[in-house]
Amino acid sequence: DAGVIQSPRHEVTEMGQEVTLRCKPISGHDYLFWYRQTMMRGLELLIYFNNNVPIDDSGMPEDRFSAKMPNASFSTLKIQPSEPRDSAVYFCASSSSAKEFDTQYFGPGTRLTVL
């Protein structure tokens, strides 16, 4: 398996611009998670999906953030408009309920810098 794939790996944008982060989960996994990691707040869950349906988005910081999962093999996290405080590493992870236990497999992350 290729593992969880994220793109782009690095993104530099200016304040006010729209940013879209992409994630391809491991084939066959039915859970998908979006996390954000900063030095100040550590690793925090933003939202997660089960069978393409958002289950818990209580971690999404504000309305500027939105996430979609149009099919089982693709998800996006969008920030519009972006702000400097959104600078962070964004991780996508996936897991399978067919497994005996909940192992989340993480992607390599997208490092976002908002100037």
Add this chain to the structure above:
Amino acid sequence: DAKTTQPPSMDCAEGRAANLPCNHSTISGNEYVYWYRQIHSQGPQYIIHGLKNNETNEMASLIITEDRKSSTLILPHATLRDTAVYYCIVSQIPYGQNFVFGPGTRLSVLP
């Protein structure tokens, strides 16, 4: 809020066993203990998990106290590549639980 407490940092000599402690005094009966690690600039990686029995796999061993209020992750022969932040997490099954990552323990394996 994280349900676990870990020391912020530890050192270990290369080739020696690294013992990473974790306190989870409020753990409930149906919560598992998970360990993940994050090597610099990479996504977190699953290591091991357990409920009440000690567990061992190719990466590490997990020792859980009888009262389940604490556990220890053991890397039997630490290498430089084991330098990472180690996270202890408690979580229920079923799946899709909100893993709450605390600050973890930064393990430095020294040559």
